[in-house]
Amino acid sequence: MKDRERRQTLATFLRQRRAHLSPTDVGLPPGIRRRTPGLRREEVAQLANIGTSWYIWLEQGRNVHPSMQVLESLAQALRLTPNERRHLFLLAGQPLPSQVSFSEESINPALQQMLDDLNPTPAYVMGRRYDYLAWNKAADVLFTISEASSPYERNLIWRIFTSPTMRERPNWEMIARTTLAEFRATHAHYPNDRWFEELIEDLKQMSPEFCLWWPRHDVRSALDGHKVIHHATLGHLEFEHFTLQSLNNPDMRIMIYTPNAVTRTKLQQCINRNASKQAAEHT
Incomplete structure (x- = not known):
């Protein structure tokens, strides 16, 4: 030509x-x-x-x-x-870029210590694939992160669309649709990462809602601000949500949920109960 x-x-x-x-x-x-x-x-x-x-x-x-x-x-x-x-x-007369190899994500001990120091403020680190990479006790109380869900052990998108517990939340559809729109915007940054495509195909097999909403191409960036969460045991909880990024690795996001006074008390009491229970089990 x-x-x-x-x-x-x-x-x-x-x-x-x-x-x-x-x-x-x-x-x-x-x-x-x-x-x-x-x-x-x-x-x-x-x-x-x-x-x-x-x-x-x-x-x-x-x-x-x-x-x-x-x-x-x-x-x-x-x-x-x-x-x-x-x-x-x-x-355009340009060679097609070679496939990009994405390395596994990990965090350093200093970042984990920072998360722990924030208790009872829930905080966790999310990777480029929406995996939970690290979290503190308050975040585990809020989101039960330590309970793995195979085959995508700690992936937020997988949990939202496949976990019965998540789907029982009164505002589940709003959470699912807004998080999916954020995920689609993130997904566009990694066109050569086959892991994304595998997750998407698996979700299509597991969730009718995902099949319905994914083709709509809703896109939005992450929105910070006031969050209300209805927890199964702690009830009504309120937070101000902030997202931070590391300059060394902008693919990782630090999610912080600053609780109001009532919510902070509930979370601290739950953390204390869990600690007492674990101590009793080891005596």
Whole structure:
């Protein structure tokens, strides 16, 4: 394919993929006065974090040369499948990036000590795959993290959609839908991590709600703020939720639930009861 023909084919491919997406597919408001279907050019540029004029040049078939990073951003913004992503790189004249190898996640003792020092404030560390990596006693009281749930032992998404205890919560649907939207936004950052795809396929087999909601492409970032949790034994609990990130590993998030006075007392009493019970069992 000659260079000019390749650029024109790339331009057509981008226009077609843009036309097949609606604002709601990518978490944008629907807006008004849309004369043609699909996303606007400036919306794609915004999602891909590139200049609008530069993206327009691509759709016009001009002689511009997008980098591998820009192509990855476009692939995520346009929700391309693996085959479509491969086609995008081919038309842009760029080699397809090799598969990324993701290392196992772990935390250092100092971080665990920090979590322990926060008791009775619940706090835990979540990895890029929404796995609980570390937690303190208050977080275990609140979320029963130490109780593994096979085959994804301590994965938050798996628990939300498969745990009978989680599904019994009065606000389960709201929790499930908002957490799933956050998970989809995170998932887009790791297109080469097959673990995500395996989890998604397994959830489709286990949860009708996941099958229904996942194709809707709801996307949102994590929202901090006031949280109300209805606990099976402690009852009504209230928190202010904060999310922190480590500069050394931004894939890890530290989730902190600062309780109000009444909730703090309930959590501390539960921690004390559990400690007394464990001491009695070892005497």
